[in-house]
Amino acid sequence: MQGVLDKNKRLISVLNVAEAKKLIKNKTATGGMIPKLECCLDALKGGVSKAHIIDGRIEHAVLLEVFTDAGVGTEIYKSSR
Numbered sequence: 001m002q003g004v005l006d007k008n009k010r011l012i013s014v015l016n017v018a019e020a021k022k023l024i025k026n027k028t029a030t031g032g033m034i035p036k037l038e039c040c041l042d043a044l045k046g047g048v049s050k051a052h053i054i055d056g057r058i059e060h061a062v063l064l065e066v067f068t069d070a071g072v073g074t075e076i077y078k079s080s081r
Helices: 017-025 033-045 061-067
Strands: 014-016 050-053 074-077
Touching (some): 017 033, 033 050, 033 074
Parallel strands (some): 014 074
């Protein structure tokens, strides 16, 4: 999976904590995406400033996500940005 998808199966590039929780609650996020989002939320709660969900099958995915404006996955950040 390339990252978090909306109900229309389009990639969501950026989410804050509240939006991520809402996707879990309203069942937009399903299956294996739920534990991925929960791990990101735990990391944010633990003090990291942002977390990313990316597709590791894409060559150079980490570099593309971190060093390009568009990215290739979903960035989750604390609400007080």
